[in-house]
Structure formats: C-alpha cells, structure tokens
Amino acid sequence: MLRTSPRAWTTAAAAAGCAVAFCASPAQASVIWDADASQGTGVFVTTLCDSPGSVTTGNWNDGHGTFFKFNKPIGTARCEGHSVSTSAGEYAFKNDNTYWFGWDSMTKTGNAQTVFQWKSNGTNDQNSQNYPVLMKVEGEQLKVWYVAAGETWISIGSTPWTAGEWHSVQLGITTDSAGQGTLSVYKDGTQFASRTGARTWDDLGNKPRWGTYFGTDTSTASINWVAGLKMGTSRADVD
Known part of the structure; x- marks a missing residue:
C-alpha cells in the first residue's frame, strides 16, 4: 500500500508488537485478496449505498494510486x-482461521462513524452478535x-485521526465461535487496539464491510476514501 511517508520496521519491534496468534511464519502467509481499486467495485460481492449515495473510483495522480470513494450524502444512512x-x-470465511485486512483510508471529516464492520x-x-468488531471515526479518533x-x-x-490525511490500517482477526478469538489493530504502523478471549465468529459466520455508516442518523454527509485494500493470512501480506 502507498502511504504519505515510508516506514521501516525491525524484526525485534515487529515481534514485540504482535500476539502469538498473529505471528504466522512466511511459509504460512499468503495474500488471499488484492482488491486494488483500479479493478472497480467488482472486488466486493455487493455495494450497499442508499440512493443517491455511491461507490466510485478515482485517482488524483498524487502518487497514492486509485481509490474507492464511499459517498454518503445527507438523507442517507450508509454507503459500504x-x-x-x-x-x-x-x-468463504471460516471459523478457527486467521485473517488480516489492510487498507489506507482518508475521511473528509473527523466524523465518518462506522468505517469497518465484521458483520x-x-x-x-438469526445471530447472537450483529457485528463482533466495529471501527469508527468519530470525534477525531479512530475507535x-x-x-x-x-x-x-x-x-x-482508540487513536487520533486526522481528517483529510491518508492513514494506513491493518486489522487481524482470529475467528473463534467459542470465545477464544483474538483481535489486533494498527494505525500508521503502531498497534493501538487488541483483544484476546473474544467471540469473533457468530452463529452463521461473518463478513467484512468498508465505507461509512451512520445507523439511523441520516442528517450528516460523509465521505470515506479507501485505497490499497488487501486480505491475507499475516500482517506482512497487507502492510
């Protein structure tokens, strides 16, 4: 993924910052899904945008590459x-597996509400957990x-979030229906959220969503730009 500034990581620092469940060996790692926005919205199974909201692609020729634009205008609740x-x-996502998702995101304001759901x-x-994992941008924070x-x-x-700037995000989920799952989240190379002993796989399973979602609030416009979207089995696959 392209970023506004390069980062270098030492082996020791990476090892210190990850849980055992997420430190897969290179032999086990693989990129499952490279959803570069240049391929269009077909990389998603579907888009969920209330009219007149839209998911489009663009490229500002600023070195960051092609991005998805999730546009939620006033009068609508979601665009994902x-x-x-x-x-x-x-x-086909499965129980008892580790998945890593990585992407770059920029929001127009510091309030884009739900920008990711493990739905x-x-x-x-039909489920016990509507969304075991949620990520929000609100109050100039990524939560x-x-x-x-x-x-x-x-x-x-939670961690500070600057609207109008690109941020890199990596999310690791080990799925477990018995409550022994794990979560790990990085922003701009630094881990800021984690959880062990989590039920991360619901009765009928789960799938990811990206975009901007306000629930029942239709009074606020929001835009979330997403680039470099990938899924793999290790953080290295999506960093």
Whole structure:
C-alpha cells in the first residue's frame, strides 16, 4: 500500500508488537485478496449505498494510486462495500482461521462513524452478535469495539485521526465461535487496539464491510476514501 511517508520496521519491534496468534511464519502467509481499486467495485460481492449515495473510483495522480470513494450524502444512512469477491466467487470465511485486512483510508471529516464492520450473516434474529468488531471515526479518533453477545460494547482501543490525511490500517482477526478469538489493530504502523478471549465468529459466520455508516442518523454527509485494500493470512501480506 502507498502511504504519505515510508516506514521501516525491525524484526525485534515487529515481534514485540504482535500476539502469538498473529505471528504466522512466511511459509504460512499468503495474500488471499488484492482488491486494488483500479479493478472497480467488482472486488466486493455487493455495494450497499442508499440512493443517491455511491461507490466510485478515482485517482488524483498524487502518487497514492486509485481509490474507492464511499459517498454518503445527507438523507442517507450508509454507503459500504460488502464482503470479498474473488475469481472463484464469494470468499468463504471460516471459523478457527486467521485473517488480516489492510487498507489506507482518508475521511473528509473527523466524523465518518462506522468505517469497518465484521458483520454477522443473517438477520438480527438469526445471530447472537450483529457485528463482533466495529471501527469508527468519530470525534477525531479512530475507535475500535469488540461487541460481545447481548450487544455488549467493549472498547479495545482508540487513536487520533486526522481528517483529510491518508492513514494506513491493518486489522487481524482470529475467528473463534467459542470465545477464544483474538483481535489486533494498527494505525500508521503502531498497534493501538487488541483483544484476546473474544467471540469473533457468530452463529452463521461473518463478513467484512468498508465505507461509512451512520445507523439511523441520516442528517450528516460523509465521505470515506479507501485505497490499497488487501486480505491475507499475516500482517506482512497487507502492510
């Protein structure tokens, strides 16, 4: 992924900053999904944008490459890209697996609300956790919650977020339906959120969403630009 400034990491620093569950060996690592925006919105299974919202692509020729623009105007609640589409069809996420997602994001304001969901499949009556993992941009902060069964919101970390600037994000999820899953989140190379002993796989499974989502609030406009989107089995795959 392209960033506004390069970063160098030593082996010792990387080892100190990751949990055992996320330190996969190079032999085990692989890029599962390279969703560069130059391929268009077909990298998602579907887009969920209330009209007249839209997901489009663009390139400002500033060295950052092609990006997705998730545009949620006033009067709408959401604009998101849903799940992972590959050449073989929709990717089948599984329990007891480790997935890493990486992307660069820039929001127009410091309030883009939900910018990522690890969304449970089925309707609210068919799952125990509607969204086990949520990431929000609000109050000039990037905030991460683990949402346990029973809609119990547990904050697992927050970090300053500057609107109008690109930030890199990496999220690692080890899926576990029995409550032994793990979470790890980095912004601009620094881990700021983590959780162990988490139920990260719901009754019918889960899929990712990116964009901007305000729930029942339709009074605020929001734009989230996303670039360099990838999924792999280690942080190195998506960094």
